[in-house]
Amino acid sequence: MSDTITIKKPFDSHVHLRRGAMLRAVTPITAEKFYSAIVMPNTEPPIETVEQAVEYKKEILAALKNHQGVALMVSAFEPLMTLYLTKKLTPAEIEKGVSNDVCKIYGVKSYPYGATTNSQWGFRSILEAKDVLKKMEEVGMPLLLHGEVHLNENNEEEDPYDGEKLFIADVLPRLLETYPKLKVSLEHMSTSQAVDFMEKNGKDGQLVATVTPTHLMYDRRQAFSGGYRPLLHMKPLIKRREHKERVRELVKKGLPFISAGTDSAPHPESKKFSSCCVFGVFNSPVAVELYTQVFDELGCLDKLENFMSMNGPRFYGLEPSSETITLAKKDWQTSEPVVTEEDVKVWPICNTQHGLGNETVHWQVQA
Numbered sequence: 502m503s504d505t506i507t508i509k510k511p512f513d514s515h516v517h518l519r520r521g522a523m524l525r526a527v528t529p530i531t532a533e534k535f536y537s538a539i540v541m542p543n544t545e546p547p548i549e550t551v552e553q554a555v556e557y558k559k560e561i562l563a564a565l566k567n568h569q570g571v572a573l574m575v576s577a578f579e580p581l582m583t584l585y586l587t588k589k590l591t592p593a594e595i596e597k598g599v600s601n602d603v604c605k606i607y608g609v610k611s612y613p614y615g616a617t618t619n620s621q622w623g624f625r626s627i628l629e630a631k632d633v634l635k636k637m638e639e640v641g642m643p644l645l646l647h648g649e650v651h652l653n654e655n656n657e658e659e660d661p662y663d664g665e666k667l668f669i670a671d672v673l674p675r676l677l678e679t680y681p682k683l684k685v686s687l688e689h690m691s692t693s694q695a696v697d698f699m700e701k702n703g704k705d706g707q708l709v710a711t712v713t714p715t716h717l718m719y720d721r722r723q724a725f726s727g728g729y730r731p732l733l734h735m736k737p738l739i740k741r742r743e744h745k746e747r748v749r750e751l752v753k754k755g756l757p758f759i760s761a762g763t764d765s766a767p768h769p770e771s772k773k774f775s776s777c778c779v780f781g782v783f784n785s786p787v788a789v790e791l792y793t794q795v796f797d798e799l800g801c802l803d804k805l806e807n808f809m810s811m812n813g814p815r816f817y818g819l820e821p822s823s824e825t826i827t828l829a830k831k832d833w834q835t836s837e838p839v840v841t842e843e844d845v846k847v848w849p850i851c852n853t854q855h856g857l858g859n860e861t862v863h864w865q866v867q868a
């Protein structure tokens with residue numbers, strides 16, 4: 502078996518880059534390993550107009566331009582902007598974004614109200630956003646789904662482990678039935694129910710799904726290994742082993758409508774190690790490596806390039822990267838947090854200090 506693998510430079514279908522000092526600290530890490538990425542709009546305040554997306558894109562590119570050291574390597578990185586499906590988002594803004602020359606909008610992200618970090622601007626149910634959805638269907642704007650039910654019709658909270666299951670059983674079929682031409686991406690799938698649904702209904706260019714390295718690597722045994730593990734705390738929650746196994750089997754099939762979306766979601770140490778640990782796993786320093794490790798474990802490294810570098814761009818109507826990266830099978834460890842210019846520590850998963858303890862990554866991106 503080969504000890505190195507070369508693939509086209511990956512595409513991250515789902516990343517959180519934040520703003521300000523945090524953005525400047527984490528963006529170069531994504532740009533080093535991914536040639537392009539779909540940037541989530543759940544900043545504070547949210548990105549809900551094309552004008553705001555233009556400003557946000559400028560901030561991302563400025564962070565890369567001013568970043569020392571990797572400037573050359575990341576020169577071609579392209580952030581692909583999205584809008585947040587808030588109550589203020591209008592059909593007119595969708596029209597404006599879909600073919601905008603300065604800053605094309607690649608998708609609209611829906612967060613269920615209250616379910617996750619900065620979801621306070623979302624709808625309780627995606628089905629309430631009728632006019633915007635109709636316009637998106639008409640102009641071919643993809644809908645990116647945080648596919649969980651958080652509040653039921655009486656505004657009562659559902660069990661957080663059931664959120665995705667309920668969404669798949671009830672909301673998603675109704676959505677697809679009402680808007681049959683809408684392009685949809687089910688983000689960060691984490692359950693056997695989502696796997697069943699995608700196996701049955703997934704369609705290249707029409708209904709796709711993304712998978713995180715976190716849901717492929719961990720189940721809830723690790724999330725509670727020896728105690729509660731804040732660095733693995735995210736939405737959708739890390740599930741039972743049976744769910745993880747189904748998600749792993751799915752990526753092994755090499756289906757054209759399943760792609761890598763890291764959901765790398767950095768938070769300051771103070772918010773992770775706190776009385777109310779925020780949702781979000783920071784994984785960009787190890788994401789490409791962990792995906793490769795999982796595909797190696799599954800004996801399907803031949804499927805890695807499509808998953809990481811081809812399927813995502815194709816859904817968004819883009820060419821894959823013309824560059825390649827090479828990974829070698831080599832053990833390494835990460836022990837340090839990323840530190841912002843304001844001296845805030847941001848801990849990635851899989852580090853030896855605050856991870857699960859002495860974790861080793863088995864693949865390494867070659868310089």
Ligand code: NCD
Pocket residue numbers: 517543617618619647734735736737764766767780781782
């Ligand atoms: C994300 C974040 O921190 O922005 N957190 C997470 O747990 N995945 C939001 C999201 O994608 O749900």
Ligand code: ZN
Pocket residue numbers: 515517541764766
């Ligand atoms: Zn996310």
